[in-house]
Amino acid sequence: MRKTWELDFYSKPILDENGKKRWEVLICESPSDTRSTEELFRFSKYCPSTQVNSIWLGNAIQEAIASAPKPPTQIRFFRRQMNNMITKACKDLGLLPKPSRRTITLQRWLEQRMESVYPNEPGYQGAKPTASVRFEVADPQPLPDALRGEKWAFVTLEADAFAEMQEWEIDFCEAFPILGEQSLVPDLTPETRIPGLIIFSARAKALAGWMSGLELAAVQVKLDSPAQLILETGFSDRWILANITDPQTKQEAEGFQTAKEQASGVHFIAIQSDPNSESFAGFWLLPELNLG
Structure with missing residues (x-):
């Protein structure tokens, strides 16, 4: 049975000491059924703005795998603008990248962090909508x-x-x-x-x-x-x-x-x-x- 993770790698509404936006990777386990007896795996890590690349991301995924009960076989992500970087990092690790809008665990976690984590960080600038998740409406x-x-x-x-x-x-x-x-x-x-x-x-x-x-x-x-x-x-x-x-x-x-x-x-x-x-x-x- 495939183990699926959900991943987001993007800038946050926080400026570092150099006035550059801080980046963060969020990784969490995707549920497969309606059982709710245990917490789903989660991993987060800030990335310096000077190291935003597939190598840093791949290392972060490896760090998450090392701390997880079970490694994933595929990783879902919803930001189309990050497609190339996330896809390369996953493939370099032998993981299947899956462009997806089925990232409900990740969305709920992002909402929680936008409300109670980022506003408490030094350099917080306030959240704004981003074009990275605007989807084109294709003909069916x-x-x-x-x-x-x-x-x-x-x-x-x-x-x-x-x-x-x-x-x-x-x-x-x-x-x-x-x-x-x-x-x-x-x-x-x-x-x-x-x-x-x-x-x-x-x-x-x-x-x-x-x-x-x-x-x-x-x-x-x-x-x-x-x-x-x-x-x-x-x-x-x-x-x-x-x-x-x-x-x-x-x-x-x-x-x-x-x-x-x-x-x-x-x-x-x-x-x-x-x-x-x-x-x-x-x-x-x-x-x-x-x-x-």
């Missing part, structure tokens, strides 16, 4: 013919239902804690309705296997003509999951969007062979993050 591409579902349906589950997720029969899966002490979405309650999209396909396992190789970000509803369900992956890739062709389905799609907003962006996508199946070929709990 059609799924390969062999991977299109025959049917699909909107559903909802109470947040509390995911406590039993480890008992479900799932071939490909990834999730994160949404309840309990280690929850990454503190606004949710056990009764919060989590919206989802289930895709039914005779080639369910092939479709789930293909999706498992992507960095799933979110399911979006596009209501202007042509109305469509869009799967967002990686930095900015978008795929057409289905076309919305009738008023009732459009109303259900609007309900999906509303429920997603009420659930702080949490939603899921699942794949089954047919509506009567008691197992899943794939199931992914998705965080819709406002990266910044």
Whole structure:
């Protein structure tokens, strides 16, 4: 099983003694399921502005690996402007770099540091938005013919239902804690309705296997003509999951969007062979993050 870390390497709103921005690497473990019984691994280190390069970053990653319970096999990162440097540092260490918007542990940690760590540092200048995480909206591409579902349906589950997720029969899966002490979405309650999209396909396992190789970000509803369900992956890739062709389905799609907003962006996508199946070929709990 792959061990995934999340990484950010960027300047902070702090000036050093020479008036240059301080840089910092943040590394944390990416959760794989909804269990919340232990803390996820974290590592942080400031970098001098004169040493911002893939060599320093690679050494920092090695230092993190030396202090971690288990080394990673792949590293997610969300800043597209740092793509070349992070990719080189990872590949030099034999790690798989993964451009991704699925960095929920890292985002929550960044929010916490912006609120309670950086303002207390000497030279703090105040946080400002950065263009390094502004994503271009690419035109959605059609799924390969062999991977299109025959049917699909909107559903909802109470947040509390995911406590039993480890008992479900799932071939490909990834999730994160949404309840309990280690929850990454503190606004949710056990009764919060989590919206989802289930895709039914005779080639369910092939479709789930293909999706498992992507960095799933979110399911979006596009209501202007042509109305469509869009799967967002990686930095900015978008795929057409289905076309919305009738008023009732459009109303259900609007309900999906509303429920997603009420659930702080949490939603899921699942794949089954047919509506009567008691197992899943794939199931992914998705965080819709406002990266910044």
